[in-house]
Amino acid sequence: MRIDKKQIEEHNSDFQKIHQKRFDFATSEIPNTEAIIQKLIDFNVAIPSWALGTGGTRFARFSGAGEPGTLEQKMEDVAVIHALNNSSGSISLHIPWDIPSNYTEIKNLATHLNLKFDAINSNTFQDQKGQALSYKYGSLQNTNKAIRQQAIQHNIEVIQHGVALGSKALTVWLSDGSCFPGQLNFRKAFQNTLESLQEIYAALPSDWKMFVEYKAFEPNFYSMTVGDWGQSLLYTNKLGPQAFTLVDLGHHLPNANIEQIVALLMMEQKLAGFHFNDSKYGDDDLTVGSIKPYQLFLIFNELVEGMDARGMNHATDLAWMIDASHNIKDPLVDLLQSVEAIMISYAQALLIDRPALNSAQENNDVVAAQEILQSTFRTDVRAIVAEARCRAGGALDPISFYRNNKVRASLIKERGANTVATGL
Numbered sequence: 001m002r003i004d005k006k007q008i009e010e011h012n013s014d015f016q017k018i019h020q021k022r023f024d025f026a027t028s029e030i031p032n033t034e035a036i037i038q039k040l041i042d043f044n045v046a047i048p049s050w051a052l053g054t055g056g057t058r059f060a061r062f063s064g065a066g067e068p069g070t071l072e073q074k075m076e077d078v079a080v081i082h083a084l085n086n087s088s089g090s091i092s093l094h095i096p097w098d099i100p101s102n103y104t105e106i107k108n109l110a111t112h113l114n115l116k117f118d119a120i121n122s123n124t125f126q127d128q129k130g131q132a133l134s135y136k137y138g139s140l141q142n143t144n145k146a147i148r149q150q151a152i153q154h155n156i157e158v159i160q161h162g163v164a165l166g167s168k169a170l171t172v173w174l175s176d177g178s179c180f181p182g183q184l185n186f187r188k189a190f191q192n193t194l195e196s197l198q199e200i201y202a203a204l205p206s207d208w209k210m211f212v213e214y215k216a217f218e219p220n221f222y223s224m225t226v227g228d229w230g231q232s233l234l235y236t237n238k239l240g241p242q243a244f245t246l247v248d249l250g251h252h253l254p255n256a257n258i259e260q261i262v263a264l265l266m267m268e269q270k271l272a273g274f275h276f277n278d279s280k281y282g283d284d285d286l287t288v289g290s291i292k293p294y295q296l297f298l299i300f301n302e303l304v305e306g307m308d309a310r311g312m313n314h315a316t317d318l319a320w321m322i323d324a325s326h327n328i329k330d331p332l333v334d335l336l337q338s339v340e341a342i343m344i345s346y347a348q349a350l351l352i353d354r355p356a357l358n359s360a361q362e363n364n365d366v367v368a369a370q371e372i373l374q375s376t377f378r379t380d381v382r383a384i385v386a387e388a389r390c391r392a393g394g395a396l397d398p399i400s401f402y403r404n405n406k407v408r409a410s411l412i413k414e415r416g417a418n419t420v421a422t423g424l
């Protein structure tokens with residue numbers, strides 16, 4: 001399924017009049033719209049290969065129809081999203097779910113679809129069919145050296161897959177930890193994990209990064225061996241300059257101040273980037289911005305401030321990825337909504353009157369600081385985001401396009417109703 005450029009043009013001309021009205025209003029209210037539009041055009045958020053099918057809860061999976069059954073089809077789905085929003089030109093693969101059968105063909109397809117390969121993910125949180133040793137009691141932390149070696153080897157193989165495809169980063173998320181007090185010697189588990197990560201780190205090409213993702217709980221419920229940003233930072237500091245801490249928004253304990261974590265990780269030059277999603281209770285993996293849009297804005301406020309303080313390139317110096325799971329919505333629509341929420345927050349953060357905020361902070365003018373942030377958050381930037389998307393060749397209203405042009409129906413016709421994507 002490919003989106004025809006002509007269809008997008010038709011859609012855009014149908015929506016042009018109403019868009020123009022909104023855009024004119026926005027530009028009359030908002031200074032510097034051209035600079036913001038250019039930054040939005042340059043921005044890209046990677047799509048996870050494992051979020052293109054219907055995700056489950058722990059109790060059931062109600063599969064959607066026309067899910068991508070192969071890596072090629074997953075890439076085609078990402079290309080659909082990218083054609084519509086022009087901000088999703090990369091895919092993050094998960095091994096072994098996405099092992100290519102032919103690298104050249106997959107790379108050619110990527111070129112053809114205008115896609116790049118983002119960070120590649122290892123998986124030692126499940127046992128695979130035919131696997132010699134089990135990860136039931138952990139992988140890189142395991143008390144058994146042979147199990148640690150098996151997990152190290154897997155990560156090294158993942159790097160090799162990534163090198164063959166042109167990825168530049170390995171993301172390691174460990175489910176290692178313990179379920180009951182006394183089960184684990186925390187210090188030994190940390191040391192084993194560190195030594196295992198060091199072996200993987202040694203296998204990184206010099207232009208690669210390693211992202212160490214943390215998570216507070218689940219699947220282990222008493223302790224996690226990379227449970228929070230402090231633990232991740234301990235590892236990444238000890239590992240070296242190619243290791244960074246990855247923030248997945250759903251991986252914190254309730255009410256954690258994620259924006260502060262982000263600011264400090266950037267200060268230490270140890271922020272890898274993000275797995276964007278949203279949550280109410282835990283690792284809910286809901287649509288970005290669907291529950292706590294103000295938090296997302298505050299995070300982008302810190303990101304823009306921190307990146308500008310260091311002269312960083314907003315688009316390329318940090319890793320922007322979505323990590324979500326769609327239990328009831330069409331995954332492609334959900335992902336379009338997520339990218340839109342990210343672009344809105346980014347645009348708003350670019351809009352903040354930085355000198356005024358700095359001066360309010362310096363003068364302890366709490367009210368002014370709050371007013372600046374809240375009035376920016378309440379500014380409607382949707383027409384600016386749409387204008388950027390349209391100028392880059394995307395659709396003014398991607399979700400209307402998707403629905404009106406019956407994209408899912410075409411995918412079902414092509415793939416059948418009963419295809420199931422690999423993933424959780």
Ligand code: RM4
Pocket residue numbers: 050121173213215248275283323424
């Ligand atoms: C985890 C974590 C990882 C992802 C898996 C599928 O909760 O967020 O990033 O690889 O889920």
Ligand code: MN
Pocket residue numbers: 173213248275323
């Ligand atoms: Mn994640």
Ligand code: MN
Pocket residue numbers: 248250251283323
């Ligand atoms: Mn997660």
